[in-house]
Amino acid sequence: MDYLVRVNMSTESVTREKVPLQYAGLGGRGLTSSLVYHEVPAGSDPLGKNNKLVMAPGLLGGTGASSSSRLSVGAKSPLTGGIKEANAGGTAGGYLARSGIRALVIEGEAAAGRHYILYLGKNQDYQLVKVDFEVKGIYALMTQLREKYGDSISVICAGPAGMNKMRSAAVVVSDPEFNPRFAARGGLGAVMGSKGLLAVVIESPRGMQRIPADRSRFIETSRKLNRLLLENPKTGKTFREFGTTAITKVVSEIGCLPTRNFSQGSFEEVESISGEALRDLIRERGGEGCSGKRCMPGCVICCSNIIPGPDGKAVVANLQYETLALMGSNCGFSSLDDIARLNYVCNDIGADTIEMGAALGVAMDGGVLPFGDLAGTLKLLEEVREATPLGRVIGNGALITGQVLGVKRIPVSKGQAFPGYDPRALKGNGVTYSTSAMGADHTAGNAFGDRATTDPLKTDGQVALSRKLQLRAAVLDTLGFCIFARPPLLADPDIMVDLLNSLYGWDMDSSGLWKIGEDLLKLECSFNRREGFGPEYDRLPEIFTQEPLPPHNTVFDMEPQEMARVYDFD
Amino acid sequence: MTLIDGGAAIINISVELHGLLAGEKDRFRKLSCEEPLPVSELLKIMKIDPEEIGLVVVNRRVRDLTHVLQDGDRVLLAPYLQGG
Numbered sequence: 234m235d236y237l238v239r240v241n242m243s244t245e246s247v248t249r250e251k252v253p254l255q256y257a258g259l260g261g262r263g264l265t266s267s268l269v270y271h272e273v274p275a276g277s278d279p280l281g282k283n284n285k286l287v288m289a290p291g292l293l294g295g296t297g298a299s300s301s302s303r304l305s306v307g308a309k310s311p312l313t314g315g316i317k318e319a320n321a322g323g324t325a326g327g328y329l330a331r332s333g334i335r336a337l338v339i340e341g342e343a344a345a346g347r348h349y350i351l352y353l354g355k356n357q358d359y360q361l362v363k364v365d366f367e368v369k370g371i372y373a374l375m376t377q378l379r380e381k382y383g384d385s386i387s388v389i390c391a392g393p394a395g396m397n398k399m400r401s402a403a404v405v406v407s408d409p410e411f412n413p414r415f416a417a418r419g420g421l422g423a424v425m426g427s428k429g430l431l432a433v434v435i436e437s438p439r440g441m442q443r444i445p446a447d448r449s450r451f452i453e454t455s456r457k458l459n460r461l462l463l464e465n466p467k468t469g470k471t472f473r474e475f476g477t478t479a480i481t482k483v484v485s486e487i488g489c490l491p492t493r494n495f496s497q498g499s500f501e502e503v504e505s506i507s508g509e510a511l512r513d514l515i516r517e518r519g520g521e522g523c524s525g526k527r528c529m530p531g532c533v534i535c536c537s538n539i540i541p542g543p544d545g546k547a548v549v550a551n552l553q554y555e556t557l558a559l560m561g562s563n564c565g566f567s568s569l570d571d572i573a574r575l576n577y578v579c580n581d582i583g584a585d586t587i588e589m590g591a592a593l594g595v596a597m598d599g600g601v602l603p604f605g606d607l608a609g610t611l612k613l614l615e616e617v618r619e620a621t622p623l624g625r626v627i628g629n630g631a632l633i634t635g636q637v638l639g640v641k642r643i644p645v646s647k648g649q650a651f652p653g654y655d656p657r658a659l660k661g662n663g664v665t666y667s668t669s670a671m672g673a674d675h676t677a678g679n680a681f682g683d684r685a686t687t688d689p690l691k692t693d694g695q696v697a698l699s700r701k702l703q704l705r706a707a708v709l710d711t712l713g714f715c716i717f718a719r720p721p722l723l724a725d726p727d728i729m730v731d732l733l734n735s736l737y738g739w740d741m742d743s744s745g746l747w748k749i750g751e752d753l754l755k756l757e758c759s760f761n762r763r764e765g766f767g768p769e770y771d772r773l774p775e776i777f778t779q780e781p782l783p784p785h786n787t788v789f790d791m792e793p794q795e796m797a798r799v800y801d802f803d
Numbered sequence: 804m805t806l807i808d809g810g811a812a813i814i815n816i817s818v819e820l821h822g823l824l825a826g827e828k829d830r831f832r833k834l835s836c837e838e839p840l841p842v843s844e845l846l847k848i849m850k851i852d853p854e855e856i857g858l859v860v861v862n863r864r865v866r867d868l869t870h871v872l873q874d875g876d877r878v879l880l881a882p883y884l885q886g887g
Contacts, residue, residue, distance in 0.1 A: 466855070466883040471823055479822050480884050486860050499863070508822060509830065554886075654886070681886030684865050685858055720885065784863055 238334050238359065240351055242428045243282060243341030247351070247359040252335050258739075261291030262318040262710035263753050264336055265307025269316055270760050272338075279311035279420075280398055280427040286339040288329070288389065288404075288433070291713015295330030296443050298455045298732055299462055300532045300718040302327035304389070304406055305710060310419040311427075312400040312588070312630055313647040313672040315761040317419035318710065320676075322528035323406035324387035326713060329353075331438040343429025348396070352382070354436045364431050368396065370581035370618070374432065375411045382434050384411075390432035392583015395422030397620040399628035401588035402426065405580075408528045408537075412550040417585035418649065418674055420630070446738030454731040459533050461721035461728075468720055472536040473525040475508035477554040477717075480681065482507040484558070487689060488785045489658035491563040491651065493604050494594035495644045498658045498782045502567035506557050511538070514569055520545020534717050540573040549577040555675075558653030559590025564597060565604025574607075578614045584628065589617075591631035591650030599638030642776050647672035647766070654681060656773060656789050657782040659689045663789045664699035668771045668799040670757035676716055678702030690787050692795075700799050707750035751802050758800060768797055813837055814874045818845070821881035824855060843868040845878070857883030 237256075239248050259267055265287040277283035286308045293301035304326035310317035329337070332353065343349060348364040368374050371392040378388055388407040395402035402422025403415040445451035462468045471479050481503060484490045488498035504510065515522040515538060522541030527534070528551070537551040552573055560579070561572045579586045593610060596602065601623075602609035616624030626637050631650040635643030644651040649672035656663025661680025666673035678699050680687065687694045705723060709716055712729060722729055726743045733739055733746075761770075777789045818832045834845075842859050846852075846868070858881040859866045872878065 466857070467885045471882060471884060475822060480886060482821060483858060483860070483879065483881050483884060486863055486879050487865060488863055509825075675886060679886040682884075685867070688865060690864075717885065720883075 235335065236333055237336050237338055238353070239338045239340060240361065240430070241341045242339065242343045242349070242430060245361050247361055249357060249359075259292075260294065260335065260711055261289055261303070261305040261320065261713045262307065262707065263749060264289040265305045265318050266316055266753060266757050266760070268336065268338060269307050269309060270756055273309050275763050277309055279309045279314065280423060282342040284309050284424060284427070286421065286424045286428060287336055288325075289336035290326035290330040291711060293732055293736065294713045295327040296445070296451070296455075296736060297531045299459050300529065300534055300715040301713045302330065302529045302531070303713050303715055304329070304416065305713070306404045306416040306421050308421055308424040309764075310421065311398070311423050312420035312649050315647060315672065315764060315766055316670050316757050317421060318671065319404070319416035319418045319421055320710060321404070321406040321414040321416040322532075322715065323408045323414040324530065325389050325406045325433075325435060327530060328387040328435040328438055331441045331443060332435065333441075337433065339425070339428050339430055342427060348429050348431045350378075350431055351433045353433065355438060355441070368393065368431060371405055371413050371583050372581050375407060375413070378432060378434055379411065382436075385437040385439065387435045387437070388432055389435075390583070391422040391425040391430070392581065393618045393620070394582045394584040394628050395426035396431065397625070397628070398423045398426050399584070399617070399625065400630045400633070401584045401592065401628050403583055403585045405583055409530060413580050414528055415580075415585065417587060419671070422583055443736070445736045447735040450735035451732065454728060454735060458721065458728055458732075462533050462718060465720045468534050468717060472534050472717060475512055476524060476536045476538045476551065478508035478511050478552070478557055480508070480554055481557055482509070484654065484681070485562070487658065487684065488782070489655040489689065491558050491594070491644070491653055491655055493565050494563060494598040494642060495651065495655055495782075496598075496642065497784075498655050499784055500562035500567075503562065505567045506561045506569060506572065511540070511552065511569060515541065518543065518545050521547040526550070529715075532715070534715070536717055540569070542570065548573040549580065552576055555653045556586040556590070559587045559650070560593070563590050563594040564610065566607070567605070571607050575610060575614070578611065582614065582618050584617065587652050588630045588650045589627070591644055592627050592634040595631050595635045595640050595643060596627060596638065598642065599635070599640040601638065642780065643774060645673060646773055647770060649673045654679070655782055657777055657787050658785050659684070660692060660789065660791060661687060661689065661695045661698045661702070663773060664695050664791055664796055664799060665703060667773055667791070668699065668796050669703060670754075670761045676706060678706050679716075690785055692791055695791060696795050696799050700802070703754055703799070704747060704750040704802070707753045708746055711749055711753060754800055768793070771796060814839060814872070816845070816872055816876050816878060818849070819879045821879055822884070824851065824880055824882050839871050839873050841869055841871050842866065842878070845872060851880065855882055857881055
């Protein structure tokens with residue numbers, strides 16, 4: 234793990250350099266954000282040649298420690314205008330790490346109309362290959378790349394949304410079965426498209442392993458983590474059986490489930506899109522449907538599923554809570570089959586289902602089509618794929634859609650759509666959406682897990698809670714951990730410290746671990762301030778402070794002055 | 804405290820067991836008892852280990868095990884869950 238690989242799309246060159254000293258000890262989000270902070274000049278156009286797209290495995294990437302090989306993707310976001318990191322499972326993080334690549338830095342921009350595949354073979358066989366075929370969707374692209382390069386590869390790619398530079402576009406990573414995994418948020422797929430980079434193909438680093446400084450201690454701690462993950466009630470059985478959809482019914486019950494463009498906090502038909510309904514559908518239909526699948530080699534949580542159609546054939550993998558919330562209840566859909574189909578199409582376009590679900594909800598609120606109109610929604614999504622003028626409006630996300638249509642309730646913070654928790658009834662998330670440099674992003678600090686200890690409807694304690702959660706997320710993202718692994722890791726942070734020390738031969742204590750997170754949050758905040766986003770941007774849209782959300786009829790009433798103290802760590 | 808089904812009850816409560824708490828059992832139950840009771844007592848009667856409870860929601864509000872249930876209350880009991 235010693236090298237940065239720089240790809241200059243303007244000069245069509247690929248170079249390798251030792252990781253500069255200032256980035257030693259960083260990985261994942263810590264590394265992507267630091268590189269973006271130091272190398273992207275202030276005022277750069279997010280879709281211009283001076284922005285950089287950085288892809289980096291976490292510090293533990295490729296080691297085989299459970300749930301720790303996520304790939305962080307970072308850049309200046311075309312959606313928020315600020316710094317952005319999004320991460321995904323799949324095989325790319327582990328492959329890059331085992332290949333000795335600490336980060337890929339994509340710079341410059343290809344000549345107009347030119348698209349490339351970056352091939353990263355073993356033994357520094359790096360090639361930038363001009364694309365000579367048309368790309369209509371992610372699934373076909375995965376197939377084409379497997380036909381060309383074989384199955385011993387990992388793929389990072391952009392879909393039609395990304396190549397058309399739409400702000401809902403994701404960077405997509407292949408999992409062990411070449412199903413797509415999404416570094417979904419912030420429009421980072423559009424940055425990839427703006428560079429003219431269609432895909433990165435990484436040859437399997439077969440025979441290449443990361444060698445820990447203290448191998449026996451690393452293996453011992455990894456085994457301990459596996460045991461704790463399997464024993465923990467949050468990470469053991471529930472995820473295997475229900476995946477992330479386990480929470481759908483509870484989120485609706487406590488009144489923060491996005492419903493019909495965030496006009497309600499509970500969905501009267503939630504039972505039909507609940508985790509239980511999804512589990513039962515998979516069981517009853519059988520066929521190719523299943524739950525308990527893993528998206529990363531070595532992960533013991535296994536939260537993924539394959540949704541079967543009525544004929545038992547796979548419709549989509551993997552249907553998650555956020556998609557159920559944003560493309561389901563938020564768009565008035567109560568059929569799992571409908572939502573699975575919409576999920577498949579969004580995946581194929583390479584778009585974030587959160588941003589698209591929010592944009593579609595806004596479009597429905599704005600009268601473009603009725604809530605729950607499947608045929609109309611599918612038609613709109615095809616317009617996104619084809620990049621028609623209306624398709625471009627929707628594909629550029631909830632804010633642009635709402636502004637074009639004159640819709641009053643636009644569920645965004647810093648230009649990015651709210652994920653599956655209405656901040657008026659889960660106020661800790663409202664603090665995170667408001668203050669995080671990442672914009673409205675539940676993965677930056679999700680208060681749902683603390684609902685029993687901090688009343689989600691009250692303002693008391695929410696800033697301190699968000700501070701704690703944002704710090705934890707920053708650390709997990711830097712190590713490459715999936716946030717679902719957090720219960721045992723946060724109960725005993727020395728597990729993370731032990732893994733790092735035994736891998737790198739460091740002598741860090743837990744205070745050093747949290748310092749990494751503090752420094753990262755402050756750096757990301759500084760980037761946004763530098764780009765002109767002052768404290769006045771750390772707010773939710775006014776309507777969410779005024780319009781009560783049924784059934785609790787609460788508004789987001791956190792004091793901005795109090796939220797401004799979110800990064801007071803002392 | 805006894806929980807009776809269909810007797811001369813004063814207190815009627817509907818209970819939903821969420822996710823793995825239900826197992827293969829019926830998720831939805833209607834229960835009756837003679838007087839208000841705390842959630843912890845309800846768990847004893849339903850033979851549910853409080854250690855398995857990650858969340859108690861009564862009439863859409865998050866509550867704890869000491870919360871006293873009243874006639875007509877709607878209770879959702881969930882195991883430990885974390886957000887996506």
